[in-house]
Amino acid sequence: METLAGVTRMRLVGGNLALDFLNTRAGPPVGPPDDDVLTGYPELVAWGMYAGALSEPEAKALRRRSRDDPGGAQAAFTRSLRIRDDLDEVFRAVAADRSPSVSVLARLRDDEADALGHARLDRGRAFSWTWRDDKTLARPLRPVVHAAVQLLTTGALNRIKGCGGCRFLFLDESKNRSRRWCSMDDCGTSEKIRRYVAARRTRASG
């Protein structure tokens, strides 16, 4: 729980687990990110809990396991950054109406095959993949990878958008597909202020 405060610095505004995973890095719409809450394996676990991908007991078990196997935890963390880079490439391409590279899609397929290899089919109202039995250190990544593939295969691709004010991606679920900001409170407001100041300046000089 001690690292949870750090990861909650990033709002969950993506509307999809995979997009929220990309939004663990912040910064301007183009160019390199200037903030990153995924700084180590404990933060990956804390983020998984924050985003609802891990239960508290699962997070606790993973923290214990990572202390017993620091090398394995480091490998899982390195892998999570590679997966984030891959998903970043895929969804930024989709948001810009471009096709992701063949190689990145092949890696995503392998990650999904691995995720499903550790999943089980559980019956709720419908059947769904769960990772209740997965005790591996890569557990936090499984639902992220699966959410990405689900979104790509069954989602509305033209609703995947980049924020006008920052590098966050989100699923636009508004009726007329008019959402432009990750959040009205952040980027939406600063844009409103910018326009207001610009309009006042125009009036003052006119």
Ligand SMILES: [Zn+2]
């Ligand atoms: Zn934004």
